[in-house]
Amino acid sequence: MQDFLAYTVLGLCLGSVYAIAATGLVVTYSTSGVFNFAHGAVATFSALIFWQLRFDWGVPAPIAIFLTIFVFAPLIGVILETVVIRGLRGTSEVTRLVTPIAVLLGVNGAATWIWFRGGSRNIVPKKFFGGSKVDILGQAVFYHQLIGVGIAVVVAIALYVLLFRTRMGVTMRATVDDRTLLMLNGGRPDRMSLFSWAIGASLAGLAGVLLSPQQGALQIFALTLLIFDAYPAAIAGRLRSVPLTYAGAMVLGLSKLYFDWASDAGQKWLALRNMRNAIPALLLFAALLLLPQDRLRGTIVSRTRERFHVPTMKQAVAWGGVLIAVVFMLQTLMSGSAVISLANAMALALLAISLVLLTGYAGEINLAIFTFAGIALIAAWQFDVGPGGLATKESLSVPAILLSICVCAIVGGLIALPALRLRGLYLGLATFAFGIVVYQLVFLQTAPLKADIFGWKFTINFYTTGSLTMPRPDWFGIDFNDQRNFLMLMTVFFAVIGIGLIALRRSAYGRMVVAMKDSPAACATLGLNVTRLKLSVFMLSSGISGLGGLMWACQQRTLPNNNGFDGFQSLTLFMIAVVGGIGYVSGALLAGIFLALLSVVMPNIWGKLGSDYPGLHWLFVSVFGNFTKFVGPALIGIGLGKNPSGIAHQIMEGFRPYRRTPVAAAVWAAGLIGLWFLAWRGVIGNWTFALIVVASAVIVPYVIKAIFADRFEDDELAINGEHLDQIGLGREFRASDRAMLDSALGITSAAAEAEVHHVPA
């Protein structure tokens, strides 16, 4: 009993810190409608700022706390709201989810760049009052923990009063309900939104400062994950209720500590020793399932800014052929290491392509894409390689691939079945929680699980050896252990899946899927069983991610169990896929290329430049290299609000001149083939070839427009990318719009003024 009380006290202390973090999430969501995935990153960044001030520079604790919680953290919130969040108006739920993910990666990347760019570093935040303790119910409790309890109570009461008992709170909540209406009633939604993000960031900072000493040496992603643990509490409060969030946080803290008590800190049951880390995700999943059924809603934003063109089947097949031909030609020019980089990009693209169907077409979210890759790997490995842990077969078999696809589809269906009651953000969180649970309980499971079901004894090996080695296929007498051959195999897979997806999008099924994304309510009133359709899409997409994941695993050859399965890589790939253009197959290809470029190729290039020019090593490697690796992916994600349709869409628009002048396009393509031939024969260097290709891609469209001006006359109707008849639609009409319209229509200012004055009252 004494132990129970002691663990209860500790559980309440832990729950209090979660309460602070979770109420911060509630504040930002209930006042801006954006779930701040970057909450953990802001907490981590704040904890590092506090450490810098207090422990590295020796600033007195009260001043360091004041500067961190009341100056720097709110400043981060204000910057995020002003630079990023405001740009998300009129975008889809996917975009509003992805941008904070980009911020998360960016803030964590910036923290890595600032504090850890030299590699590992021992940053150890200390508890307040030097670790002094007080005895409560026989349990020694740190003053640091008691401070957390006190702050949590004060914060909960203050926020409740602010949000529900003050005029400002009502205005803050009204901001998310109807900004326009609020403005018409004299409210200032921008200011309210700014204020709420500042409060949310302050609370994140507070949680970060309080939680960071628990870690020992501070690790950026581990501390961010600790803040993720607070998500179930926020969901328990349905992202709106402060008291329920507080209660949820206490349940969370107590659950973790009671598990410690029951399992003797995880030592009692070997197979469940990672359960402690999975408890928040399990509670998140449970909290999501306990949410009331999401009633069928209509469109939240009547017309989002995302636009995706659907190619014809002829175009799809042609582009599939072009892709295979281009990759074939390129790999002939590439060195072995460059081919590996391109193959990595193609493997990631194969994973990302499953998101085109799920997110691009159906508008659903899967934040555990690498989890499915891991599941596919385990299934194929069990089938082909066997429990001995040593390769008994030398190649990946077709049945193993089919098995992996089926297992992923079934697992996807099983996960989706309860979660499909939910939509958008909640479904995303459910898949994210699933990813973390699988990571903790399956991928980190190195002990074989022995089972005895009605006398049938069997052993399941998940990641018994800590890493799995997957052989590559050996079909048609082609050696796919050769990197170039395997690259071509993946390219063919990508092209075939891409053509298949476009065929599906153009079919009746595809139209239904898109219709479901646009208005589930309208679909249901036409007789469509929306849940069943969603389930089928989720299963199909999971199956594709199984195939992509298997190819990715084969590309990596040996995969340690911590290789990308912890959730962050899934978040990154999802974010980059949306940035690439989630509604386009080419967007998935761009996602693979970007991720490989930013995480591997560019740092390698900076590294090479650093070694070639030792005097500038610090600039190329420490500054540019780390910046590209850690902050680059996030920066392109943060810009998504400006171009929610993705980069693929932008590129297509940029290449419109070629579509209108097929002869010019053919000449350009023939020129490129000629250049490739010269490069292949060694007449020109690879860099020369690459530079000419890139330069011509940028310059030639302008040349074509200049030569064939008559074919682009209707483009004159567009101003800054907006069609003349649509200027001011979907956003606020500005005075500058009127001036541009007058100018485009040839109306002089004086005439326009006169026109205004002659309008009868």
Next chain:
Amino acid sequence: MSLLECRGVGMKFGGAAALTSVDVRAEANAITGLIGPNGAGKTTLFNCITGLLEPTSGVVLLDDEDITDRPPFKRARGGVARTFQRLELFTSLSVRENIQVAGEIRNRWSRKDRLDAKEECDRVLELLGIAHLADRDVGEIPTGMARRVEMGRALMTRPRILLLDEPASGQDEQETEEFGVLLLHLCENGTAILLVEHDVALVMRVCSFIQVLDFGRIIAAGTPAEIQTNQAVLDAYLGEDQNA
């Protein structure tokens, strides 16, 4: 026996009662009007009928069969189709695709009576006078035309009763005139209509029976002539000008 009947339907949002014991009926082969001021509960009642909201009390009967517990898609399969006051178009699809997909959805649940979705789509586009817009992006067309697209989409399911929520808003006088003729044509061809509309002249012209909703309660029901002279309706909605 009415084709569609709401008996004692009530709907509360928290403490606010949007509908209080509402009795509404719509007959087969007839256009029934449902009018009332903004906020009277007309759209809420439509949501209760189509299953997007679960009424807190009362029942919804289709052909005397209780459909209150059925999910929206099953009610649609039973023959209830609707349009929305706030447009619910599939903005990623063209006008043609918006209508065609409804036929394709129908083909999924009505395997015995499948239709050629493309052909039927062309017929509906012609019928509604929007064939010239067929390949336009649905987000680009005027509101009045967009409402016709929604109606066409509902018609593709070949409903027994069509619930129209302010279908004439956004249409000019000429278009409204043509629209009235279209409604009568549909009715003659066997589609019952429950019409929510603020264009009182249109309602009086095409409806054979009108029910008036105010503050979530039915305050009057009768023929157009009866409604135009009903004092409660004049006070709550039509105003004295209508009587003049």
